[in-house]
Amino acid sequence: MQPQNLTKNDYKGSPSTLCTGCGHDLISTQISNACFQLGIHPFEVAKMSGIGCSSKLPAYFMSQSFAFNSMHGRMAPVTTGAKLANPQLKMLGISGDGDTASIGLGGFVHLVKRNLPMVYIVADNGVYGLTKGQFSPTADPTSPRKNGELFLNDTLDICTLSLELGCGFVARTFVGNPTQLSAILQKALQHPGTAVIDILSPCITFNNHEGSTKSYTYLKAHEVPMRETPPFADPLAAVAEIRKSYKNGEVLTGIFFENTAAKTLLEKLPGPSSPLALYNADELRPSPESFESMMAQYM
Numbered sequence: 001m002q003p004q005n006l007t008k009n010d011y012k013g014s015p016s017t018l019c020t021g022c023g024h025d026l027i028s029t030q031i032s033n034a035c036f037q038l039g040i041h042p043f044e045v046a047k048m049s050g051i052g053c054s055s056k057l058p059a060y061f062m063s064q065s066f067a068f069n070s071m072h073g074r075m076a077p078v079t080t081g082a083k084l085a086n087p088q089l090k091m092l093g094i095s096g097d098g099d100t101a102s103i104g105l106g107g108f109v110h111l112v113k114r115n116l117p118m119v120y121i122v123a124d125n126g127v128y129g130l131t132k133g134q135f136s137p138t139a140d141p142t143s144p145r146k147n148g149e150l151f152l153n154d155t156l157d158i159c160t161l162s163l164e165l166g167c168g169f170v171a172r173t174f175v176g177n178p179t180q181l182s183a184i185l186q187k188a189l190q191h192p193g194t195a196v197i198d199i200l201s202p203c204i205t206f207n208n209h210e211g212s213t214k215s216y217t218y219l220k221a222h223e224v225p226m227r228e229t230p231p232f233a234d235p236l237a238a239v240a241e242i243r244k245s246y247k248n249g250e251v252l253t254g255i256f257f258e259n260t261a262a263k264t265l266l267e268k269l270p271g272p273s274s275p276l277a278l279y280n281a282d283e284l285r286p287s288p289e290s291f292e293s294m295m296a297q298y299m
């Protein structure tokens with residue numbers, strides 16, 4: 001159901017400035033399509049990001065939505081604050097594998113544990129694209145850089161980490177599988193709590209060469225979409241299956257786990273349901289009596 005008088009044009013953004021063929025551009029196209037299909041009004045959405053090529057995506061879709069391009073690795077705490085200040089906004093976070101799994105990992109872990117209502121997208125290319133292709137933690141030890149250098153650590157898997165943290169919606173998809181990407185985005189946009197989607201999105205400039213496990217060619221050849229979604233009733237069974245399939249050289253995709261029953265942060269920490277910006281100063285400021293009574297609790 002589309003919002004009245006809105007057309008697909010209302011879901012467009014500025015022209016992309018990313019490298020031609022960058023996987024990230026396929027993500028912004030699918031997000032605007034999914035929001036249009038679900039009848040989500042651009043004014044309802046806050047597009048949140050950190051820093052990186054991936055974090056530039058909010059500029060390229062839904063120009064009429066709210067947006068905040070924060071600091072590197074700080075999308076999680078900024079989004080938490082924004083959602084508490086305006087619980088009516090639909091939070092759509094777009095981050096990178098470096099932004100989330102390196103500098104932003106602590107914030108990501110706490111956001112997932114709190115079950116903040118939001119869609120959390122990691123546009124995952126295994127490298128820091130914006131700063132010229134250094135390894136990110138989601139790189140594979142078997143996948144050399146263009147100069148032949150190998151990653152010295154084991155990979156950090158955003159999906160198994162999210163499952164172990166108790167996330168209520170965990171999925172992986174690939175920009176080369178637009179049908180699955182679109183279906184997963186639409187499901188995630190309707191999930192009540194944190195929905196984490198690891199989107200494999202090749203960096204055409206720094207990580208698309210032969211031997212890379214994040215290239216279009218490799219991912220097309222090794223992606224194994226699950227037929228049933230979500231197939232696992234137990235998140236740890238999903239973790240085991242993802243690890244087994246990784247060891248076999250497969251890239252398992254689909255919705256690994258879904259649980260809509262877990263309490264969200266807004267249910268655990270009830271606050272005003274209207275945006276703070278709509279309250280006047282008197283309503284926001286505690287009365288002298290309530291302030292004194294609050295202070296008395298700390299005596």
Ligand SMILES: Cc1ncc(C[n+]2csc(CCOP(=O)(O)OP(=O)(O)O)c2C)c(N)n1
Pocket residue numbers: 051052053054055072095096097098099100103123125127128129130131136
């Ligand atoms: C505090 C801070 N540290 C480092 C940087 C430099 N920096 C900018 S983007 C980036 C990594 C981006 O990688 P990723 O999040 O994977 O996004 P991609 O460009 O690959 O989409 C880094 C290290 C920064 N901007 N700020």
Ligand code: SF4
Pocket residue numbers: 017018019021022023024053054125129130202203204205206
């Ligand atoms: S450097 Fe890589 S991630 Fe950045 S815009 Fe170019 S292809 Fe995309």
Ligand SMILES: [Mg+2]
Pocket residue numbers: 052096097098123124125126127128129136
């Ligand atoms: Mg990256």
